Amino acid sequence: MIKVLIVEDDPMVAEFNKHYLEQVGGFTLQGIAGSVDEGLKLLEKKEVDLILLDIFMPGLNGLELLSQIRKMGKGVDVIIVSAAADRSSIKKALQYGAVDYLIKPFEFDRFREALTTYRERAALMQDQEKLSQVDLDKQIFHKEALGRTGELPKGLTRETLKLVWENIREMGNQTFSTDEIAQRVGISRVSMRKYLSFLSQIEVLKTEVLYGAVGRPVYKHRFIPSKAKAINGYL
Structure with missing residues:
Protein backbone atom coordinates (compact mmCIF):
# COMPACT_ATOMS: atom_id res chain seq x y z
CA MET A 1 0.00 0.00 0.00
CA ILE A 2 1.21 3.49 -0.83
CA LYS A 3 1.27 5.61 2.33
CA VAL A 4 -0.22 9.08 1.86
CA LEU A 5 -0.13 12.32 3.86
CA ILE A 6 -2.61 15.12 3.07
CA VAL A 7 -1.36 18.64 3.82
CA GLU A 8 -4.33 21.01 3.45
CA ASP A 9 -5.45 23.86 5.72
CA ASP A 10 -9.12 23.81 4.64
CA PRO A 11 -10.83 21.01 6.66
CA MET A 12 -13.63 20.57 4.11
CA VAL A 13 -11.21 20.23 1.18
CA ALA A 14 -9.05 17.85 3.23
CA GLU A 15 -12.11 15.66 3.86
CA PHE A 16 -12.97 15.63 0.17
CA ASN A 17 -9.39 14.63 -0.67
CA LYS A 18 -9.58 11.89 1.97
CA HIS A 19 -12.92 10.70 0.56
CA TYR A 20 -11.50 10.65 -2.97
CA LEU A 21 -8.37 8.81 -1.82
CA GLU A 22 -10.45 6.08 -0.19
CA GLN A 23 -12.08 5.35 -3.56
CA VAL A 24 -8.76 4.65 -5.31
CA GLY A 25 -7.23 1.27 -4.50
CA GLY A 26 -3.66 0.80 -3.37
CA PHE A 27 -3.41 3.80 -0.99
CA THR A 28 -3.65 4.22 2.76
CA LEU A 29 -3.93 7.54 4.60
CA GLN A 30 -1.25 8.18 7.21
CA GLY A 31 -2.64 11.49 8.40
CA ILE A 32 -3.94 14.97 7.62
CA ALA A 33 -1.90 18.10 8.42
CA GLY A 34 -3.42 21.58 8.48
CA SER A 35 -0.10 23.41 8.14
CA VAL A 36 3.48 22.97 6.97
CA ASP A 37 4.76 22.69 10.55
CA GLU A 38 2.23 19.97 11.32
CA GLY A 39 3.15 18.21 8.10
CA LEU A 40 6.85 18.19 9.03
CA LYS A 41 6.05 16.70 12.43
CA LEU A 42 3.99 13.92 10.86
CA LEU A 43 6.79 13.19 8.39
CA GLU A 44 9.14 12.67 11.32
CA LYS A 45 6.75 10.26 13.06
CA LYS A 46 5.25 8.30 10.18
CA GLU A 47 6.40 6.57 7.02
CA VAL A 48 5.08 8.47 3.99
CA ASP A 49 5.47 7.68 0.28
CA LEU A 50 3.29 10.43 -1.20
CA ILE A 51 2.06 13.85 -0.08
CA LEU A 52 -1.07 15.54 -1.46
CA LEU A 53 0.07 19.11 -0.91
CA ASP A 54 -1.76 22.43 -0.98
CA ILE A 55 0.26 25.60 -1.65
CA PHE A 56 -1.75 28.42 -0.06
CA MET A 57 -1.61 27.94 3.73
CA PRO A 58 -1.05 30.18 6.73
CA GLY A 59 2.60 30.48 7.76
CA LEU A 60 4.94 28.56 5.49
CA ASN A 61 3.35 27.61 2.16
CA GLY A 62 3.36 24.26 0.43
CA LEU A 63 6.25 25.10 -1.89
CA GLU A 64 8.41 25.88 1.13
CA LEU A 65 7.53 22.48 2.57
CA LEU A 66 8.43 20.83 -0.72
CA SER A 67 11.76 22.69 -0.73
CA GLN A 68 12.52 21.58 2.83
CA ILE A 69 11.71 17.96 1.99
CA ARG A 70 14.24 18.03 -0.84
CA LYS A 71 16.91 19.65 1.36
CA MET A 72 16.33 16.95 3.97
CA GLY A 73 16.90 14.32 1.29
CA LYS A 74 13.60 12.55 1.96
CA GLY A 75 12.47 10.30 -0.86
CA VAL A 76 8.86 11.41 -0.66
CA ASP A 77 6.83 12.09 -3.80
CA VAL A 78 4.46 15.04 -3.97
CA ILE A 79 1.29 15.76 -5.94
CA ILE A 80 0.28 19.42 -5.72
CA VAL A 81 -3.43 19.97 -5.08
CA SER A 82 -3.92 23.74 -5.14
CA ALA A 83 -5.80 26.71 -6.54
CA ALA A 84 -2.43 28.24 -7.46
CA ALA A 85 -2.46 28.38 -11.26
CA ASP A 86 0.25 31.00 -11.80
CA ARG A 87 3.29 30.13 -13.87
CA SER A 88 5.74 30.79 -11.03
CA SER A 89 4.11 28.35 -8.60
CA ILE A 90 3.78 25.62 -11.22
CA LYS A 91 7.39 26.09 -12.35
CA LYS A 92 8.73 25.92 -8.79
CA ALA A 93 6.66 22.85 -7.99
CA LEU A 94 8.02 21.04 -11.04
CA GLN A 95 11.58 22.15 -10.28
CA TYR A 96 11.23 20.74 -6.77
CA GLY A 97 10.09 17.42 -8.22
CA ALA A 98 6.28 17.39 -7.95
CA VAL A 99 5.05 14.35 -9.90
CA ASP A 100 1.67 15.89 -10.76
CA TYR A 101 -0.20 19.16 -10.33
CA LEU A 102 -3.98 19.37 -9.81
CA ILE A 103 -5.51 22.83 -10.05
CA LYS A 104 -8.58 23.36 -7.89
CA PRO A 105 -11.34 22.87 -8.70
CA PHE A 106 -10.95 19.49 -10.34
CA GLU A 107 -13.25 16.52 -10.81
CA PHE A 108 -12.77 13.10 -9.25
CA ASP A 109 -11.76 11.63 -12.63
CA ARG A 110 -8.65 13.85 -12.74
CA PHE A 111 -7.80 13.00 -9.12
CA ARG A 112 -8.20 9.29 -9.82
CA GLU A 113 -6.07 9.61 -12.95
CA ALA A 114 -3.26 11.26 -10.96
CA LEU A 115 -3.34 8.59 -8.25
CA THR A 116 -3.68 5.69 -10.70
CA THR A 117 -0.80 6.97 -12.82
CA TYR A 118 1.35 7.38 -9.72
CA ARG A 119 0.49 3.87 -8.51
CA GLU A 120 1.36 2.34 -11.88
CA ARG A 121 4.60 4.32 -12.04
CA ALA A 122 5.58 3.22 -8.53
CA ALA A 123 4.90 -0.42 -9.41
CA LEU A 124 6.90 -0.11 -12.64
CA MET A 125 9.90 1.42 -10.87
CA GLN A 126 9.80 -1.24 -8.17
CA ASP A 127 9.40 -4.28 -10.42
CA GLN A 128 11.89 -3.49 -13.18
CA GLU A 129 15.61 -2.85 -12.93
CA LYS A 130 15.74 -1.40 -16.44
CA LEU A 131 13.06 0.45 -18.40
CA SER A 132 12.56 0.58 -22.14
CA GLN A 133 11.97 3.81 -24.04
CA VAL A 134 8.36 2.69 -24.56
CA ASP A 135 7.86 2.30 -20.81
CA LEU A 136 9.42 5.69 -20.12
CA ASP A 137 7.34 7.44 -22.76
CA LYS A 138 4.05 5.86 -21.72
CA GLN A 139 4.35 5.55 -17.94
CA ILE A 140 6.71 8.38 -16.99
CA PHE A 141 6.51 11.09 -19.65
CA HIS A 142 2.93 10.46 -20.85
CA LYS A 143 3.71 11.04 -24.50
CA GLU A 144 0.29 9.71 -25.55
CA ALA A 145 -1.75 12.16 -23.44
CA LEU A 146 -3.06 14.64 -25.98
CA GLY A 147 -0.99 13.89 -29.02
CA ARG A 148 -0.44 16.39 -31.83
CA THR A 149 -2.70 19.37 -32.35
CA GLY A 150 -5.83 18.11 -34.09
CA GLU A 151 -5.44 14.59 -32.69
CA LEU A 152 -8.09 13.73 -30.09
CA PRO A 153 -7.32 11.67 -26.98
CA LYS A 154 -8.22 8.00 -27.15
CA GLY A 155 -11.96 7.37 -26.71
CA LEU A 156 -13.13 10.72 -28.13
CA THR A 157 -14.66 11.14 -31.59
Missing part, protein backbone atom coordinates in the same frame (compact mmCIF):
# COMPACT_ATOMS: atom_id res chain seq x y z
CA ARG A 158 -14.76 14.24 -33.74
CA GLU A 159 -18.48 13.84 -34.40
CA THR A 160 -19.45 13.72 -30.72
CA LEU A 161 -17.05 16.56 -29.89
CA LYS A 162 -18.78 18.71 -32.51
CA LEU A 163 -22.17 17.91 -30.95
CA VAL A 164 -20.93 18.70 -27.45
CA TRP A 165 -19.31 21.91 -28.64
CA GLU A 166 -22.45 23.06 -30.48
CA ASN A 167 -24.56 22.63 -27.34
CA ILE A 168 -22.01 24.44 -25.18
CA ARG A 169 -21.90 27.36 -27.61
CA GLU A 170 -25.71 27.53 -27.63
CA MET A 171 -25.75 27.96 -23.84
CA GLY A 172 -23.50 31.01 -24.12
CA ASN A 173 -22.43 32.36 -20.73
CA GLN A 174 -24.71 29.98 -18.80
CA THR A 175 -23.01 27.60 -16.35
CA PHE A 176 -23.86 23.91 -16.57
CA SER A 177 -23.12 20.65 -14.76
CA THR A 178 -21.85 17.43 -16.31
CA ASP A 179 -25.30 15.85 -15.91
CA GLU A 180 -27.05 18.77 -17.58
CA ILE A 181 -24.88 18.80 -20.69
CA ALA A 182 -24.91 14.97 -20.88
CA GLN A 183 -28.72 14.94 -20.94
CA ARG A 184 -28.82 17.76 -23.46
CA VAL A 185 -26.40 16.02 -25.85
CA GLY A 186 -27.78 12.52 -25.23
CA ILE A 187 -24.65 10.67 -24.10
CA SER A 188 -23.71 9.08 -20.77
CA ARG A 189 -22.32 11.11 -17.87
CA VAL A 190 -19.11 9.05 -17.94
CA SER A 191 -18.55 9.81 -21.63
CA MET A 192 -19.38 13.48 -21.16
CA ARG A 193 -16.76 13.77 -18.41
CA LYS A 194 -14.09 12.78 -20.93
CA TYR A 195 -15.15 15.50 -23.36
CA LEU A 196 -15.38 18.16 -20.65
CA SER A 197 -11.96 17.14 -19.33
CA PHE A 198 -10.49 17.55 -22.80
CA LEU A 199 -12.13 20.95 -23.29
CA SER A 200 -10.77 22.04 -19.92
CA GLN A 201 -7.28 20.89 -20.91
CA ILE A 202 -7.31 23.08 -24.01
CA GLU A 203 -8.74 25.88 -21.83
CA VAL A 204 -12.02 26.57 -23.64
CA LEU A 205 -13.96 25.71 -20.48
CA LYS A 206 -13.63 27.03 -16.95
CA THR A 207 -14.67 24.76 -14.09
CA GLU A 208 -15.95 26.03 -10.76
CA VAL A 209 -16.72 23.97 -7.67
CA LEU A 210 -19.62 24.54 -5.29
CA TYR A 211 -19.36 22.91 -1.90
CA GLY A 212 -22.64 21.75 -0.42
CA ALA A 213 -23.37 20.88 3.20
CA VAL A 214 -23.28 17.15 2.48
CA GLY A 215 -22.15 14.85 -0.31
CA ARG A 216 -19.71 15.52 -3.11
CA PRO A 217 -18.95 18.98 -4.45
CA VAL A 218 -20.94 20.15 -7.51
CA TYR A 219 -18.86 21.12 -10.54
CA LYS A 220 -20.12 23.85 -12.85
CA HIS A 221 -18.60 24.54 -16.25
CA ARG A 222 -18.60 27.74 -18.28
CA PHE A 223 -17.58 28.45 -21.88
CA ILE A 224 -14.70 30.93 -22.31
CA PRO A 225 -15.38 32.84 -25.57
CA SER A 226 -11.87 34.33 -25.74
CA LYS A 227 -10.39 30.81 -25.91
CA ALA A 228 -12.78 29.43 -28.54
CA LYS A 229 -10.17 29.28 -31.30
CA ALA A 230 -8.26 26.60 -29.38
CA ILE A 231 -10.78 23.96 -30.45
CA ASN A 232 -10.69 24.72 -34.18
CA GLY A 233 -7.95 22.20 -34.93
CA TYR A 234 -9.96 19.35 -33.37
CA LEU A 235 -13.31 19.80 -35.15
